[in-house]
Amino acid sequence: MTASTAGTGGNPRLNYAIAAGSTILATVIYALDTTIANVALPHIQGTMSTTQEQISWVLTSYIIAGAVMTAPTAVLARRYGRRKVFAAAVIGFTIASMLVGMASSLTEIVLFRFLQGGCGAALVPLSQAILLDTTSPEKRGQAMAWWGVGVMAGPVLGPTLGGYLTEIYNWRWVFFINLPIGIITLIGILAAVPETKPDRSRGFDYFGFILLSFGLIALQLMLDRGELRGWFQSTEIIVEAGIVSVCLYMFLVHILTFDRPLIDPGLFRDRNMAVGTIFIVFVALQFFSSLALMPPLTQNLLGFPVQVAGLILAPRGIGQMVSMLIIGQITAKLDNRLLIFLGLLVNAYSLWLISRFSPEVTATQIAVTGMLQGAGLGLLFVPLTNVTFSTLNQRYTTEGTVMFSLMRNIGSGIGITMVITLLARHSQMNHALLAESVTPFMQNLPNLWRPDTAAGVLALNIEVSRQAAFIGYMNAFRIMMWISLAIIPLLLLFKIPPRAPIASANEPIPAE
Numbered sequence: 001m002t003a004s005t006a007g008t009g010g011n012p013r014l015n016y017a018i019a020a021g022s023t024i025l026a027t028v029i030y031a032l033d034t035t036i037a038n039v040a041l042p043h044i045q046g047t048m049s050t051t052q053e054q055i056s057w058v059l060t061s062y063i064i065a066g067a068v069m070t071a072p073t074a075v076l077a078r079r080y081g082r083r084k085v086f087a088a089a090v091i092g093f094t095i096a097s098m099l100v101g102m103a104s105s106l107t108e109i110v111l112f113r114f115l116q117g118g119c120g121a122a123l124v125p126l127s128q129a130i131l132l133d134t135t136s137p138e139k140r141g142q143a144m145a146w147w148g149v150g151v152m153a154g155p156v157l158g159p160t161l162g163g164y165l166t167e168i169y170n171w172r173w174v175f176f177i178n179l180p181i182g183i184i185t186l187i188g189i190l191a192a193v194p195e196t197k198p199d200r201s202r203g204f205d206y207f208g209f210i211l212l213s214f215g216l217i218a219l220q221l222m223l224d225r226g227e228l229r230g231w232f233q234s235t236e237i238i239v240e241a242g243i244v245s246v247c248l249y250m251f252l253v254h255i256l257t258f259d260r261p262l263i264d265p266g267l268f269r270d271r272n273m274a275v276g277t278i279f280i281v282f283v284a285l286q287f288f289s290s291l292a293l294m295p296p297l298t299q300n301l302l303g304f305p306v307q308v309a310g311l312i313l314a315p316r317g318i319g320q321m322v323s324m325l326i327i328g329q330i331t332a333k334l335d336n337r338l339l340i341f342l343g344l345l346v347n348a349y350s351l352w353l354i355s356r357f358s359p360e361v362t363a364t365q366i367a368v369t370g371m372l373q374g375a376g377l378g379l380l381f382v383p384l385t386n387v388t389f390s391t392l393n394q395r396y397t398t399e400g401t402v403m404f405s406l407m408r409n410i411g412s413g414i415g416i417t418m419v420i421t422l423l424a425r426h427s428q429m430n431h432a433l434l435a436e437s438v439t440p441f442m443q444n445l446p447n448l449w450r451p452d453t454a455a456g457v458l459a460l461n462i463e464v465s466r467q468a469a470f471i472g473y474m475n476a477f478r479i480m481m482w483i484s485l486a487i488i489p490l491l492l493l494f495k496i497p498p499r500a501p502i503a504s505a506n507e508p509i510p511a512e
């Protein structure tokens with residue numbers, strides 16, 4: 001699949017800047033929408049008069065559609081041209097966003113969110129593939145740094161922006177905001193992104209797509225509903241786990257035996273690609289787990305108002321952006337494995353600091369540790385992307401970015417489910433242990449907590465629950481710290497390629 005410059009012209013440097021900017025902007029709007037709707041959910045629930053379980057499908061439908069439609073992105077781009085598919089995805093995502101904002105029932109919201117997630121699934125892998133193919137090897141670090149800012153900062157900024165739009169206007173503007181961004185992105189894509197030559201010699205693997213789709217849908221449902229249903233005490237979860245096991249096993253056998261499978265197994269003959277896809281699962285697990293834990297910790301347990309909590313958590317995004325942009329300038333000069341190692345250590349240290357918080361922790365302490373953690377994640381994300389794709393044959397670039405995105409999504413789903421389950425169970429165990437020490441003979445208790453009155457018992461139980469939940473949060477952060485340290489040995493499996501020759505960053509690299 002060769003790159004064509006159809007649709008581009010004029011100043012090559014300007015074209016490259018427009019192409020890079022529009023592809024990164026496409027990444028931002030998709031990453032932003034993974035979390036921006038979270039803040040609006042209570043308002044949507046009130047408007048539509050739905051239950052908590054029903055409203056959760058607004059998020060679940062988006063995630064499921066994104067997971068399912070990520071896999072065929074490479075095939076579609078190969079058959080119809082990467083720029084056409086990218087532009088179509090932006091158009092579909094923008095229209096679906098508007099339809100969600102104009103929806104008059106929960107059914108419409110869920111259906112349009114499903115469409116939004118399905119159309120947006122192609123944005124992240126295609127934007128990464130375009131940047132990798134149109135940037136010279138020694139400049140890829142800088143390009144991946146800016147791309148990583150969109151991927152990693154979008155989920156961080158989402159809740160803050162969503163809260164602002166919902167409070168100032170209403171929940172519909174959380175989706176309407178995508179219209180101007182989508183239009184600007186589309187104009188940039190059509191004006192400057194180079195097209196690829198369509199190749200329809202390889203047909204679409206319908207059977208593989210069906211197997212993978214059912215497996216991913218069952219996996220997402222199992223992760224979303226496992227804690228609610230009591231995990232394997234529930235028939236529903238057992239059935240979903242069975243579907244995941246059967247479908248993914250059959251899919252693996254299928255791609256190894258079918259002539260032209262949905263995902264070419266040759267992709268994983270590249271050692272760096274294989275190790276990188278495993279690595280990104282654990283990186284995403286930590287990133288999205290922390291993202292899920294900090295808002296309820298700061299608001300529900302520490303009592304910070306929503307807007308203050310957003311400001312407290314903002315330094316994390318700033319730390320990510322700054323470290324990514326700095327690292328992007330030096331990745332071509334240093335061993336990327338060393339940078340990833342330093343990033344994991346910084347991340348582990350920040351998680352250790354967070355796990356030592358007390359209920360009296362200050363906003364400044366949260367902001368500083370958050371910025372440190374963001375810097376650690378930013379430090380490892382850019383070199384991880386570089387080393388993963390550094391030895392990959394360019395004909396696998398699009399498939400590689402698709403797999404990288406898919407595994408990142410799977411890692412985030414597993415991570416969020418893991419911490420929610422751990423938090424619930426540890427909170428229960430800690431509550432039982434703390435409650436055992438509460439007796440009517442305790443001295444020096446405030447009158448509000450006197451255990452010999454009904455009001456005192458109630459107030460004391462609320463405080464015990466709060467302390468138990470806080471310990472549960474700290475345990476979850478400590479577990480993530482150990483995960484960050486445990487994956488360090490994987491760095492030894494990466495192969496560092498010889499230094500790339502200097503090339504112009506303004507010209508597309510010819511595909512093989």
